[in-house]
Amino acid sequence: MANRVLLGKDGNGDYCLKVSASGANVLTTSNLTFNSLITDSTSGVTSTEGRAFNVIQSGVINGSGTTAATYSVQFPSIVDNSGNYSIPFVHALYEKTVTETNIAAGYYTGYGYHASGTYSWGAYMLLESHGFNSSGGNYTSGTQYGRLRFNASNPGNMSLSYYILAIPAHG
Amino acid sequence: MANRVLLGNHGTYGYGLYVSKSNIDVTGANIEDFLFASTATNNNQLLLLEWIPITHGGSGTTTVTQQYANFNKDCEVMMVYTSGGEPVTAGSATDAWSANDFGSLFTGLVTLTNTKTSSSVGTLTLTATGASSYTLNPIIAVFTQEI
Numbered sequence: 001m002a003n004r005v006l007l008g009k010d011g012n013g014d015y016c017l018k019v020s021a022s023g024a025n026v027l028t029t030s031n032l033t034f035n036s037l038i039t040d041s042t043s044g045v046t047s048t049e050g051r052a053f054n055v056i057q058s059g060v061i062n063g064s065g066t067t068a069a070t071y072s073v074q075f076p077s078i079v080d081n082s083g084n085y086s087i088p089f090v091h092a093l094y095e096k097t098v099t100e101t102n103i104a105a106g107y108y109t110g111y112g113y114h115a116s117g118t119y120s121w122g123a124y125m126l127l128e129s130h131g132f133n134s135s136g137g138n139y140t141s142g143t144q145y146g147r148l149r150f151n152a153s154n155p156g157n158m159s160l161s162y163y164i165l166a167i168p169a170h171g
Numbered sequence: 172m173a174n175r176v177l178l179g180n181h182g183t184y185g186y187g188l189y190v191s192k193s194n195i196d197v198t199g200a201n202i203e204d205f206l207f208a209s210t211a212t213n214n215n216q217l218l219l220l221e222w223i224p225i226t227h228g229g230s231g232t233t234t235v236t237q238q239y240a241n242f243n244k245d246c247e248v249m250m251v252y253t254s255g256g257e258p259v260t261a262g263s264a265t266d267a268w269s270a271n272d273f274g275s276l277f278t279g280l281v282t283l284t285n286t287k288t289s290s291s292v293g294t295l296t297l298t299a300t301g302a303s304s305y306t307l308n309p310i311i312a313v314f315t316q317e318i
Contacts, residue, residue: 005188005209007178019188019209030243030290034207034214038315040240042292050216050315054206089220089312167217 003027010037056088057164063155071155074145075164077130085130089167090148126151174198184210218246218293219313225281226306227299234298239313241293247316248285248295281307 006018006026019034020026038050057075078086126149131139136147152158177189177197184202187209191197195204207214219239227233280301288294295311 001186004186005178007188017188019214021212022210032242033211033315034209034216035242035315038216038218038240038242040218042238042240044237045219045221045239048217048220050218052207053215053217167220 051167054166055163056166059162061150061160061162063150063152063158065156066154068152069155070149070151071160072136072147072149073162074132074134074136074147077144077146078166079130079144085144085146087127087129088146089165090127091163091165184208213316216315217312218242218244218315219295219311221311222308223295223297223311224306224308225297225299227280227301227304229302229304232298232300234296236297237295237311238288239293239295240291241287241313242315243290244293244315245287245317246285246293247314248283249312249314280305283309283311285313 002020002023002025004020004022004024004026006016006020009015010018011027014037017034017036018026018032020029021031021033024031026032034052035050038048040047056078057073059073061071061073063069063071075088078088080086126147128147128149130144130146132145132147133139134143134145136145139145148162148164150158150160173191173194173196175191175193175195175197177191178187180186181189182198188207189197189200189205189209190207191200192204192206197205202208205211218241219237221237223235223237225233225235280299282296282298284296286294286296293313295313297309297311299305299307
C-alpha cells in the first residue's frame with residue numbers, strides 16, 4: 001500500500017499536509033488530492049492558497065402554488081477582521097419537480113439576479129452579503145446575516161438546492 | 172465532545188486522515204459525515220477565483236488570457252457571466268457552468284477555454300466577437316478537480 005498522507009516536513013523542507021491519489025506515494029508524487037502548500041504568484045492572480053470548498057450552510061427551498069413568490073434563507077455574514085462583508089460563493093441547483101429529468105445546475109455569485117430562462121425555469125436568485133437578522137428582517141444588533149432569495153414565477157414546479165461556501169466571491 | 176479527527180485506520184475506510192462533522196464520532200462515521208477524507212478521489216481545492224473582464228469593441232475578435240499555477244492538474248473550470256458585477260445570463264449550453272471547453276455562450280458571442288499549458292501552468296482564454304460593443308465581467312473559478 002502506498003504512503004498517501006503526509007503531515008509534517010516534505011522533501012523540500014516545508015511543513016504541510018499532503019494527500020496523494022490512490023496508488024501514489026505522497027513522498028514523491030505530484031499527483032495530490034490535497035496540498036496545503038498551494039500558492040500562485042502568477043501576474044493577475046490573487047492566490048487562493050488552495051482553499052477547500054467548505055460549506056457553511058446548505059439546504060433546499062421548495063416553492064408552492066402557482067402564484068409568483070419570493071423565498072429566502074439567511075446565512076451568517078462573512079466578515080473579515082477589518083469589518084468588510086463579503087458575498088459568499090454559492091452553488092445552487094435549480095430543479096423542476098414535475099419531472100426529475102429536467103434539472104439545471106448552475107454556479108451563482110454576486111449581488112444581483114440570475115435572469116430567467118430555460119435553466120432557471122422562470123426563477124432568479126439574489127444574494128445579499130449582510131444587513132439582516134436571522135429571520136430576514138433588517139439588522140439591528142447581534143449577529144448579522146446575509147440573505148439568499150429565490151424568486152419563482154410558478155413556484156409549485158420549483159425547488160432550489162443550495163450550498164453556501166465559506167469563500168468570499170472575490171476569492 | 173465527539174472524536175472528530177482520525178489519523179490512522181478507520182474501521183470501514185482503512186488507513187487515512189478523516190475529519191467528521193460536528194458531534195459525529197469519526198470512528199463510526201459514514202462517508203457523508205466526513206468534512207475531509209484522504210480516501211476521496213479529490214478534495215477539491217480552489218486554484219483561481221478571479222473577475223476577468225473582457226471588453227469587445229464591436230468588430231473582430233477580442234481575446235483575454237489569464238495564466239495560473241495548475242499544480243500539474245488538467246483542471247475543471249466554472250464561470251459566471253456578469254455585467255457590472257451582476258450575473259445576467261447563464262449562456263446557452265447545458266454544460267456552460269462546469270467544463271473545460273465552454274464553447275459558444277452569451278448568444279454565441281463569447282467562448283472560454285482552459286488549457287493545460289504545461290505541468291505547472293494552465294491558461295484560460297476568453298474571446299468575444301460580434302458587431303456590437305459590450306463588456307462582460309465574469310467570475311472564473313478553477314478547481315484542482317480534473318476533467
